[in-house]
Amino acid sequence: MLELFARNRVATLFVITLLTFGAIGLAAPGFLSASTLATVMANSLVLMLVSFGTMLVIITRNIDVSSGSVLGLSAAVLGLSLNAGIALPLAIGICIGVGALAGAFNGLLVAGFGVPSIVATLGTLGLYRGLMLSLTGGRWIEALPQSIKALAANLGWGGSVLTLIVLGVFLILWLFLRMTRQGGYFFATGDNREAARHLGIPVRSIVFSAFVGAGACAALAGVVFAAQIGFIPNQAGNGIELKAIAANVLGGVSLLGGVGSAVGVFISVIFLTAIDSALVFLRIPAFWNDFIAGAILLTVLVLDGRVRMAVDRRIRAKRYASHHGAERTKSPSRPSATAAPAIPTPHTAPEAGR
Amino acid sequence: MALRDGTAAQALIDVRDVWKQYGPVAVLKGVSITLAPGQIHALLGGNGAGKSTLMKAIAGLVVPNSGSIAIAGTLLDRPSAARAQRLGLYLVPQEAHIFGSQSVLENICMGLDKPAARLRGRVEALVAQLAVSLDLDAQAATLEIADRQIVEILRGLIREARALILDEPTSALTPHEVEALFARMRALAASGVGIFFISHKLREIREICHDISVLRDGAIVLSGPMSAHTDAEIVTAMTRVAAPVAVDLSTAPAAAPAPGSERRLEVERLSGEGFSEVSFSLAAGEIVGLAGVVGAGRTELAETIFGLRPTLSGAVRLGGAPLENRSPSVCIDRGLVYLPEDRQQFGLFLDAPLDWNASAYLMHKMPFFLRPRDEARRFERFRSAMGIKCESHLQPARRLSGGNQQKVLLAKCLAADPQVLILDEPTRGVDVAARNDIYALIRSLAAQGVAILLISSDFDEIVQLSDRVLVMAFGALEGELPRGASVDAIGGLAFGAREAADA
Known part of the structure; x- marks a missing residue:
C-alpha cells in the first residue's frame, strides 16, 4: 500500500483530495453538493490551463514564469479586438495566436539562443506585461460583448462551454504525452538531454514547441478569464505562473524534468481550488487562503518525500538481504548463455535460486 | 546527397580528409578512414588523440570544419544524429546515456518509430542472444554501470544498424559478457554489418578485429590488417616512444620492495550491503589486489570501509586503532582515502x-x-x-x-596524504600510455609505504601490480592468492561459484 503511493504520486494526491473533500464536508455540511463541485470546477479552469502549459515546459526540464503575462497580454488583445468589433471566433483565434507567438519568442530565446529558461522567461514576464499595458494604455478593458460572456454560461449540468474546452485540452494533452512518439520525446529531452540528442531526438525543436504550447495554453486561459470575469483588469494573470508551478510540483511533475502527467496536474489544480472554496464555506477570512495553500503544499511534499525515502530504504534492504541469509548458498547471480530464455533480474536471481 | 563513385559506394563509412578545430586547437588533422561491410575495424589512440571526436563526427554529433563523411554511399552533408541513424549508423558511447525515470525497455526503444511495448519480443530475443540478465521493466536509474552499457549496446542492435561504432564497450562488462558480446559482433559482421571497435585492451582487439587504425594527435599514424602489426609496433605508434620501453605489457610483476610488517588497515568480519563476513588486512607498502566480477560486492565493501554505506557488523582498524562511526571525513582525516569507480558521477x-x-x-x-x-x-x-x-x-x-x-x-x-589508499578500477577507460603512468604511480606510492587496495575487473592488471590477490565472489571473500598467481587462477576463484552452480 505504502509502495503504491510512493511509486504513484497521482494516486496519493487523488486519495488526499478525496479525504480533504470528506473532511471539509463533515466540518461544513452543504459543502459536498453538486453546486459546490461545479463552482470548484469553474474556478479551476484558468489555473488548469496555465498549469498544463507550464507542465509541458517543466517536463523538458525548463521553466516558464512568463505565463501570467502571456495570459494578460493575450486577454488584452482579445478584449481590444472584440471591442473593435471583430467577431468572437476570429478574436479568439488572434488571441491564441498572440499567446503562441509569445511562447515562440520564449522558445527562441531558450532553444535558439541558449538562454537559461528561468532568465529568459523572467525577462519576458516583464516584457509581455509592459506590452499589454502599452496596448491598453493602462486602462481596464470593460464592457466586453455578451457573446464572450455567454461562453461561461451554465449548460444545465454545472459546466459551461469553457469546461468542455478545458476537458478537451486535458484529454488531448494526456493522449499526446502518454500515447505518441513525440510525447515520449518531451520526457526524454527533460530526463537526459544529451542522451536524447544522441538518439536523434530533435531536442531543440521539442523545447521550442513546449514553449509554444505553454503560450497557447496561457492565451486560452486568457479567453476563459475574460469570459468568466467579463472585463480585463491590468493585472490579469498576475502571479498565476507561480501557482501553476506549485500545482505542477504538487501534481508530481518533477522540476528536474522527465516526469509528470496531465492527470496529476488535473487533480492537483482541483485540490488547490477546492481548498480556496472550502475556506469560504468554513468562514475563514480570505486573507488566510495563500497561507493555508502554502502550508498544505509543503506538508504534502514533505510527507511524500518521507514515504519515498522509506520505500527506497526497504527496497535497498531487500536487494541486499540475499547476502545475509542463513548459509551462503552459491546461486548464479547472472545466468549463463544456456540459461538464457528466463531472464531474472540480477537482484532477484539469488532468491529465486534458493 | 549524391552517390559517390563506385569504390566509395562499397564502403559503409567513408571519411575523407576531415578536419575539426576547436578554437586554435586542431583535434582532427585530415583524417581519412573507411569501414567495409563485414569488417571489424579497431581504432586505437591515446587519450585526447581524437578518437571520440572522429566517431562523433561520423555519428553526426560533431560538425567537421572540412572534409567529407559518407555513410553507405550517402554524403552526410548536413550532419545530425537523426540523419546518421537513418543512414544506418549507431554509436554506442563510452559513457552510457540513460533516461533515469523511464523503464529499461523504454530506454532501449526511445527514438524508434514503433512503441516500446510492440518491440518487447525483439528486445527480449536480443537480451537472450547477449546472454545477459536485464529486467526490462526496472527503472533505468537503478541500473549499475555494466547494465547501462548493455542498454546502449542493445540500442545499437535493435536499430539493426548497418554500421556500428562501439566506444570501449567492454570496459564495464564481465569477461563472460565480453565473450557473449564478441560472439554477437562476429555474427553481425558475418551478416555484413561493419563495426568500428574502440578499446584500450590490445588482447581484445587481437581477438575480434580484422583491421586496425591508430590515431595520434588527430592524424592516422598506423593503419592496416591486424596481423601485420605487433603489439609493440602499435603501442609505439600510439605513444611515439622510440622503443617500447616504457610499456609494460608483460604480465610479470615488477619487483616491489618487501612489504613492511606494520598493519595499516585491518578489516574484521565486516558485513554490509552486498557482502558479508569479509576479513583481511593491508600492511604498509603492500599492494593487495581485490579481484572479482562486477557485482561481486567489491565496490560495496570499499564504500562501507570508507563510511559511505552502513555497516551491518564487523570492525575496521586503521593503524591499530579502531575506526568507528566511519564517515568519509573521518576516514580522510585518519589517512584512508577512496578513489571511486565512477569518476564522472562521484569523483x-x-x-x-x-x-x-x-x-x-x-x-x-x-x-x-x-x-x-x-x-x-x-x-x-x-x-x-x-x-x-x-x-x-x-x-x-x-x-x-x-x-x-x-x-x-x-x-x-x-x-x-593517505596512509591507506583504496583504488576502485583506477584505469577504466584509460589508454595504454596513461595506464602505464598510473601503474608506475601506484608502485611508487607503495614504495613510499602507502598500503594500497586495488580493486579491478582487469585480472591482468591485478596480476601485474599486486603483492597478494584477494578474490571476491557473491559478496564473500572467495580466497587469497600469493604474488604471481595466474590470471586463470584468479578467474577460477572469481567465476568458480557460478560454474559450479551451472553444472
Whole structure:
C-alpha cells in the first residue's frame, strides 16, 4: 500500500483530495453538493490551463514564469479586438495566436539562443506585461460583448462551454504525452538531454514547441478569464505562473524534468481550488487562503518525500538481504548463455535460486 | 546527397580528409578512414588523440570544419544524429546515456518509430542472444554501470544498424559478457554489418578485429590488417616512444620492495550491503589486489570501509586503532582515502577548475579565506609529477580526456596524504600510455609505504601490480592468492561459484 503511493504520486494526491473533500464536508455540511463541485470546477479552469502549459515546459526540464503575462497580454488583445468589433471566433483565434507567438519568442530565446529558461522567461514576464499595458494604455478593458460572456454560461449540468474546452485540452494533452512518439520525446529531452540528442531526438525543436504550447495554453486561459470575469483588469494573470508551478510540483511533475502527467496536474489544480472554496464555506477570512495553500503544499511534499525515502530504504534492504541469509548458498547471480530464455533480474536471481 | 563513385559506394563509412578545430586547437588533422561491410575495424589512440571526436563526427554529433563523411554511399552533408541513424549508423558511447525515470525497455526503444511495448519480443530475443540478465521493466536509474552499457549496446542492435561504432564497450562488462558480446559482433559482421571497435585492451582487439587504425594527435599514424602489426609496433605508434620501453605489457610483476610488517588497515568480519563476513588486512607498502566480477560486492565493501554505506557488523582498524562511526571525513582525516569507480558521477567536480578538484579532499582543513595560489601550486606539483595534459589549472575538469581526468582524481586522493589508499578500477577507460603512468604511480606510492587496495575487473592488471590477490565472489571473500598467481587462477576463484552452480 505504502509502495503504491510512493511509486504513484497521482494516486496519493487523488486519495488526499478525496479525504480533504470528506473532511471539509463533515466540518461544513452543504459543502459536498453538486453546486459546490461545479463552482470548484469553474474556478479551476484558468489555473488548469496555465498549469498544463507550464507542465509541458517543466517536463523538458525548463521553466516558464512568463505565463501570467502571456495570459494578460493575450486577454488584452482579445478584449481590444472584440471591442473593435471583430467577431468572437476570429478574436479568439488572434488571441491564441498572440499567446503562441509569445511562447515562440520564449522558445527562441531558450532553444535558439541558449538562454537559461528561468532568465529568459523572467525577462519576458516583464516584457509581455509592459506590452499589454502599452496596448491598453493602462486602462481596464470593460464592457466586453455578451457573446464572450455567454461562453461561461451554465449548460444545465454545472459546466459551461469553457469546461468542455478545458476537458478537451486535458484529454488531448494526456493522449499526446502518454500515447505518441513525440510525447515520449518531451520526457526524454527533460530526463537526459544529451542522451536524447544522441538518439536523434530533435531536442531543440521539442523545447521550442513546449514553449509554444505553454503560450497557447496561457492565451486560452486568457479567453476563459475574460469570459468568466467579463472585463480585463491590468493585472490579469498576475502571479498565476507561480501557482501553476506549485500545482505542477504538487501534481508530481518533477522540476528536474522527465516526469509528470496531465492527470496529476488535473487533480492537483482541483485540490488547490477546492481548498480556496472550502475556506469560504468554513468562514475563514480570505486573507488566510495563500497561507493555508502554502502550508498544505509543503506538508504534502514533505510527507511524500518521507514515504519515498522509506520505500527506497526497504527496497535497498531487500536487494541486499540475499547476502545475509542463513548459509551462503552459491546461486548464479547472472545466468549463463544456456540459461538464457528466463531472464531474472540480477537482484532477484539469488532468491529465486534458493 | 549524391552517390559517390563506385569504390566509395562499397564502403559503409567513408571519411575523407576531415578536419575539426576547436578554437586554435586542431583535434582532427585530415583524417581519412573507411569501414567495409563485414569488417571489424579497431581504432586505437591515446587519450585526447581524437578518437571520440572522429566517431562523433561520423555519428553526426560533431560538425567537421572540412572534409567529407559518407555513410553507405550517402554524403552526410548536413550532419545530425537523426540523419546518421537513418543512414544506418549507431554509436554506442563510452559513457552510457540513460533516461533515469523511464523503464529499461523504454530506454532501449526511445527514438524508434514503433512503441516500446510492440518491440518487447525483439528486445527480449536480443537480451537472450547477449546472454545477459536485464529486467526490462526496472527503472533505468537503478541500473549499475555494466547494465547501462548493455542498454546502449542493445540500442545499437535493435536499430539493426548497418554500421556500428562501439566506444570501449567492454570496459564495464564481465569477461563472460565480453565473450557473449564478441560472439554477437562476429555474427553481425558475418551478416555484413561493419563495426568500428574502440578499446584500450590490445588482447581484445587481437581477438575480434580484422583491421586496425591508430590515431595520434588527430592524424592516422598506423593503419592496416591486424596481423601485420605487433603489439609493440602499435603501442609505439600510439605513444611515439622510440622503443617500447616504457610499456609494460608483460604480465610479470615488477619487483616491489618487501612489504613492511606494520598493519595499516585491518578489516574484521565486516558485513554490509552486498557482502558479508569479509576479513583481511593491508600492511604498509603492500599492494593487495581485490579481484572479482562486477557485482561481486567489491565496490560495496570499499564504500562501507570508507563510511559511505552502513555497516551491518564487523570492525575496521586503521593503524591499530579502531575506526568507528566511519564517515568519509573521518576516514580522510585518519589517512584512508577512496578513489571511486565512477569518476564522472562521484569523483570529479566536472565544471570546477582542475586545481580546485585536486584540493577537494583538503576543503575542510582550509582556512576561512581560501588561498588560490596554494591550490594552483599544489596542482602544478601533481601536474608535472603525473604528466597531466591540460591547458591551465583553471580549465574545467569536464574538458579533459578520460586518462587525464583519472590522473586529476588520483592527485585529489594523494593531496590528502593517505596512509591507506583504496583504488576502485583506477584505469577504466584509460589508454595504454596513461595506464602505464598510473601503474608506475601506484608502485611508487607503495614504495613510499602507502598500503594500497586495488580493486579491478582487469585480472591482468591485478596480476601485474599486486603483492597478494584477494578474490571476491557473491559478496564473500572467495580466497587469497600469493604474488604471481595466474590470471586463470584468479578467474577460477572469481567465476568458480557460478560454474559450479551451472553444472
